[in-house]
Amino acid sequence: MAKDKLLGGLLASGFDEHSCLSRYESILYRKVSPYQPSAYLVSKLRNYEDLHKRCGPNTQPYNKTVEQLKSGGSVGSTDCKYVVWVCYSGLGNRILTLASVFLYALLTERVLLVDRGKDMADLFCEPFPEKSWFLPPDFPITNKFNSFGPKSPESYGNMLKNNLIKASMESEPSYLYLHLAHDYDDHDKLFFCDDDQALLKKVPWLIVRTDNYFVPSLFLMPSFEHALCMLFPEKETIFHHLGRYLFHPSNHVWGLITRYYKAYLSKADERVGIQVRIFDKGPGPYQYVKNQISACTLGEKLLPEVDIKGSINVTPSENSKVKAVLMTSLVSGYFENVRNMYWEHPTVNGDIIGVYQPSHEEQQQTEKRLHNMKAWAEMYLLSLTDVLVTSAWSTFGYVAQGLGGLKPWILYKSENQTTPNPPCQRAVSMEPCFHAPPFYDCKAKKGIDTGKVVPHVRHCEDISWGLKVVDSHAEL
Amino acid sequence: MAKDKLLGGLLASGFDEHSCLSRYESILYRKVSPYQPSAYLVSKLRNYEDLHKRCGPNTQPYNKTVEQLKSGGSVGSTDCKYVVWVCYSGLGNRILTLASVFLYALLTERVLLVDRGKDMADLFCEPFPEKSWFLPPDFPITNKFNSFGPKSPESYGNMLKNNLIKASMESEPSYLYLHLAHDYDDHDKLFFCDDDQALLKKVPWLIVRTDNYFVPSLFLMPSFEHALCMLFPEKETIFHHLGRYLFHPSNHVWGLITRYYKAYLSKADERVGIQVRIFDKGPGPYQYVKNQISACTLGEKLLPEVDIKGSINVTPSENSKVKAVLMTSLVSGYFENVRNMYWEHPTVNGDIIGVYQPSHEEQQQTEKRLHNMKAWAEMYLLSLTDVLVTSAWSTFGYVAQGLGGLKPWILYKSENQTTPNPPCQRAVSMEPCFHAPPFYDCKAKKGIDTGKVVPHVRHCEDISWGLKVVDSHAEL
Ligand SMILES: Nc1nc2c(ncn2[C@@H]2O[C@H](COP(=O)(O)OP(=O)(O)O)[C@@H](O)[C@H]2O)c(=O)[nH]1
Ligand SMILES: Nc1nc2c(ncn2[C@@H]2O[C@H](COP(=O)(O)OP(=O)(O)O)[C@@H](O)[C@H]2O)c(=O)[nH]1
Numbered sequence: 014m015a016k017d018k019l020l021g022g023l024l025a026s027g028f029d030e031h032s033c034l035s036r037y038e039s040i041l042y043r044k045v046s047p048y049q050p051s052a053y054l055v056s057k058l059r060n061y062e063d064l065h066k067r068c069g070p071n072t073q074p075y076n077k078t079v080e081q082l083k084s085g086g087s088v089g090s091t092d093c094k095y096v097v098w099v100c101y102s103g104l105g106n107r108i109l110t111l112a113s114v115f116l117y118a119l120l121t122e123r124v125l126l127v128d129r130g131k132d133m134a135d136l137f138c139e140p141f142p143e144k145s146w147f148l149p150p151d152f153p154i155t156n157k158f159n160s161f162g163p164k165s166p167e168s169y170g171n172m173l174k175n176n177l178i179k180a181s182m183e184s185e186p187s188y189l190y191l192h193l194a195h196d197y198d199d200h201d202k203l204f205f206c207d208d209d210q211a212l213l214k215k216v217p218w219l220i221v222r223t224d225n226y227f228v229p230s231l232f233l234m235p236s237f238e239h240a241l242c243m244l245f246p247e248k249e250t251i252f253h254h255l256g257r258y259l260f261h262p263s264n265h266v267w268g269l270i271t272r273y274y275k276a277y278l279s280k281a282d283e284r285v286g287i288q289v290r291i292f293d294k295g296p297g298p299y300q301y302v303k304n305q306i307s308a309c310t311l312g313e314k315l316l317p318e319v320d321i322k323g324s325i326n327v328t329p330s331e332n333s334k335v336k337a338v339l340m341t342s343l344v345s346g347y348f349e350n351v352r353n354m355y356w357e358h359p360t361v362n363g364d365i366i367g368v369y370q371p372s373h374e375e376q377q378q379t380e381k382r383l384h385n386m387k388a389w390a391e392m393y394l395l396s397l398t399d400v401l402v403t404s405a406w407s408t409f410g411y412v413a414q415g416l417g418g419l420k421p422w423i424l425y426k427s428e429n430q431t432t433p434n435p436p437c438q439r440a441v442s443m444e445p446c447f448h449a450p451p452f453y454d455c456k457a458k459k460g461i462d463t464g465k466v467v468p469h470v471r472h473c474e475d476i477s478w479g480l481k482v483v484d485s486h487a488e489l
Numbered sequence: 490m491a492k493d494k495l496l497g498g499l500l501a502s503g504f505d506e507h508s509c510l511s512r513y514e515s516i517l518y519r520k521v522s523p524y525q526p527s528a529y530l531v532s533k534l535r536n537y538e539d540l541h542k543r544c545g546p547n548t549q550p551y552n553k554t555v556e557q558l559k560s561g562g563s564v565g566s567t568d569c570k571y572v573v574w575v576c577y578s579g580l581g582n583r584i585l586t587l588a589s590v591f592l593y594a595l596l597t598e599r600v601l602l603v604d605r606g607k608d609m610a611d612l613f614c615e616p617f618p619e620k621s622w623f624l625p626p627d628f629p630i631t632n633k634f635n636s637f638g639p640k641s642p643e644s645y646g647n648m649l650k651n652n653l654i655k656a657s658m659e660s661e662p663s664y665l666y667l668h669l670a671h672d673y674d675d676h677d678k679l680f681f682c683d684d685d686q687a688l689l690k691k692v693p694w695l696i697v698r699t700d701n702y703f704v705p706s707l708f709l710m711p712s713f714e715h716a717l718c719m720l721f722p723e724k725e726t727i728f729h730h731l732g733r734y735l736f737h738p739s740n741h742v743w744g745l746i747t748r749y750y751k752a753y754l755s756k757a758d759e760r761v762g763i764q765v766r767i768f769d770k771g772p773g774p775y776q777y778v779k780n781q782i783s784a785c786t787l788g789e790k791l792l793p794e795v796d797i798k799g800s801i802n803v804t805p806s807e808n809s810k811v812k813a814v815l816m817t818s819l820v821s822g823y824f825e826n827v828r829n830m831y832w833e834h835p836t837v838n839g840d841i842i843g844v845y846q847p848s849h850e851e852q853q854q855t856e857k858r859l860h861n862m863k864a865w866a867e868m869y870l871l872s873l874t875d876v877l878v879t880s881a882w883s884t885f886g887y888v889a890q891g892l893g894g895l896k897p898w899i900l901y902k903s904e905n906q907t908t909p910n911p912p913c914q915r916a917v918s919m920e921p922c923f924h925a926p927p928f929y930d931c932k933a934k935k936g937i938d939t940g941k942v943v944p945h946v947r948h949c950e951d952i953s954w955g956l957k958v959v960d961s962h963a964e965l
Contacts (some may be wrong), residue, residue, distance in 0.1 A: 264799075272835065276843035356745060356847065357859065365748065365751045367752035367753055383833070
């Protein structure tokens with residue numbers, strides 16, 4: 014049977030294969046997903062593609078709205094409306110926010126355009142047919158992006174605060190800045206209220222800067238809830254589908270992924286990913302984290318115990334497996350600890366364990382061209398594993414779990430540099446966590462615990478105040 | 490066909506398998522050697538084993554000669570004579586010197602006994618049946634070993650210098666110290682003269698400290714030449730045979746070897762070993778060495794070129810091979826450079842290159858128990874490769890090439906921290922190099938170039954004043 018290279022209709026056919034090998038080759042490396050996109054999602058995506066073709070960069074409607082933007086001031090209705098994603102934060106964050114903003118575009122029938130930042134074009138293929146998703150370089154207000162922030166007078170929150178915008182206004186500004194980053198305030202957060210969405214609907218250009226996967230809060234909005242449930246009947250598959258739809262590694266990154274996979278991972282009977290991201294001050298490695306990794310992988314039986322004393326005489330049986338452990342981390346100490354353990358001691362069951370780490374970049378960097386290519390390759394490689402362990406709080410891990418359709422074991426964040434007990438927990442859902450959700454009831458206009466409103470939006474395993482989408486019948 | 494686990498008669502049968510798995514399991518990992526031990530070598534080894542059984546530790550003859558040693562002074566003839574190897578220097582050096590001293594024992598019908606130092610018993614199995622090769626702990630003069638050195642009054646050289654010993658003496662001392670280390674002087678070097686051997690023959694206990702593979706100079710001694718040519722008709726196989734006869738990794742080390750091999754090397758179509766040992770002052774890694782490794786491996790076509798520009802579109806063909814590159818070094822920089830090159834760029838021929846380094850100990854250490862176990866495991870793993878690149882001057886590499894029966898490409902030692910040109914040369918013989926040979930004509934009693942006396946003892950590829958045994962018809 015020919016493999017389904019369009020992933021159950023998620024991908025459009027007809028793209029040029031050579032300019033983006035990963036799009037149709039991913040099936041050679043990833044197991045078939047047990048989750049099928051809904052027919053409604055597929056049709057929405059095809060519709061979006063048509064919209065993007067019609068309204069994308071340098072089309073007639075695009076040029077027209079840009080002209081309006083240039084002339085400034087308020088505008089009437091336009092053929093096409095846009096939401097611009099501003100490049101911001103680490104790569105994991107960027108991938109999650111792009112997916113969030115794309116979903117918002119789907120729901121609001123806007124065209125997504127992407128600020129290419131320093132390296133977005135190096136990292137990803139174009140996801141939509143014919144028209145680019147990148148904002149053209151001559152977009153009139155690109156030079157303002159850097160100044161956009163919590164204090165910008167153009168931000169929706171500040172315009173509300175200063176009474177410069179209200180529902181009863183006759184005409185809207187040609188653009189608005191939506192500040193949805195971790196440091197947003199209560200006014201910015203009104204983005205998540207239906208009344209405000211009604212107002213925003215009329216603004217042709219929305220510019221968004223965010224480092225949050227804000228999808229869970231969209232589920233709490235009556236105006237979006239129905240469409241979201243139709244799009245994603247399997248609720249925890251949102252990023253799984255949108256991620257696989259949007260994020261195709263560029264040929265350069267695909268080379269990194271496929272070469273690594275073939276050289277180190279392909280021959281194993283099972284692949285175990287361990288993503289180690291520690292948010293402590295120092296560079297590490299820390300002994301308490303080494304202990305945590307062992308406690309989790311051994312305690313949860315993801316990896317076999319070793320015979321420290323060498324007392325057991327294991328003759329490798331026919332059943333013994335070769336497992337490849339793919340570790341990612343900014344430092345090499347955790348990798349070396351696991352690798353040495355399995356080098357220095359036999360496993361009690363005869364399994365053969367190879368341990369691999371593609372890079373140790375030591376520090377998060379933003380300038381080096383290859384740096385984020387490797388980060389992206391590593392997220393993707395983690396997503397190709399059969400069993401995944403991730404670190405609490407890390408969007409890097411969320412991307413891997415989401416693309417891979419994996420419910421990871423999450424290594425808890427440590428308080429005061431001791432190994433948490435238990436060291437890890439299996440995730441209830443493969444969805445990413447929204448780290449800084451609003452706690453506000455738009456109708457009642459007062460604070461509420463937004464993790465208790467509906468069964469499918471709950472607090473995250475790794476961040477008690479975070480929100481994530483789970484399947485309604487999931488057990489926490 | 491059952492594999493020949495006795496290696497063409499080199500090994501005795503009948504050893505307990507469990508206490509030393511490596512002895513009979515080596516054939517599972519190493520290709521069959523194209524070099525067969527001569528029937529004469531095999532019979533000499535069996536005779537030696539009988540001698541060792543008869544005269545080894547705690548036998549009646551042993552006890553008797555030890556008594557004589559304790560009572561001191563001169564002695565008459567004894568049933569058994571001994572040569573004691575004193576543990577000294579790095580592990581590669583030790584392995585080569587043990588082989589040299591064992592060959593001397595074979596030629597002079599002495600029993601080899603081994604000073605166990607800190608870790609010899611952790612590293613190796615017993616090579617001889619029934620009786621241990623270790624000097625018993627209560628050997629009366631073990632406490633003197635540490636003080637033996639170039640200045641010791643008990644050394645043969647100093648006794649000659651001080652006229653305390655001569656051929657015409659009636660009785661000989663019960664023991665003599667032979668100082669054959671790199672800092673030995675012209676009197677010590679008389680060891681390599683037949684007349685002196687005639688005298689030494691009568692001394693029951695010879696205690697040797699050396700860090701030199703002194704076999705090549707034995708070939709230049711008329712008294713040994715004939716036996717050596719009979720023992721080793723294929724001249725460059727001396728260490729190849731003696732090394733495989735003597736050095737069986739302990740079960741603990743065998744675990745390190747086999748686990749590493751199975752996890753990282755076994756599945757490759759070809760294994761390439763690169764041993765990097767740099768004798769510069771600083772810790773490195775040095776750019777000139779990185780360049781040298783690339784220049785050698787690519788120039789000699791041991792590894793494929795990469796497509797730096799990404800311009801070639803290589804579709805991996807049916808013929809593309811998986812190559813595992815095993816690198817050893819005290820630091821990880823050279824490994825990372827090669828690994829990243831093959832990660833970041835495709836090979837021009839579609840070959841898939843995995844690069845591995847078991848450890849990076851940063852510094853040569855002598856105290857840590859696991860340190861030399863890993864060093865030994867790594868030498869052995871290098872010897873299991875199909876193609877080997879070694880570093881000039883390093884006995885670590887000599888051991889690997891010798892055990893593996895490999896003629897390595899030798900990375901030249903750099904002058905003034907620049908990449909040598911050419912970067913490497915194929916070795917003419919797999920024999921180790923004797924780094925500090927004597928340049929003396931015993932008959933004429935004057936200096937000569939000992940590398941020009943016979944066709945099968947020549948100067949080394951990596952050390953111009955060193956000597957090594959080559960096949961007479963080898964081309965330098
Ligand atoms: N190559 C690599 N880079 C990493 C790793 N962990 C963190 N980084 C770098 O640090 C950035 C972290 O930001 P982000 O991806 O947003 O993830 P988060 O901070 O863990 O949520 C990444 O984009 C990488 O640039 C890792 O394991 N491998
Ligand atoms: N594990 C390991 N140890 C090494 C390596 N290179 C050097 N060493 C250590 O340094 C010592 C070097 O001494 P020796 O083996 O006599 O080799 P030589 O100095 O290169 O002739 C070794 O015995 C090891 O303890 C290496 O690549 N791997």
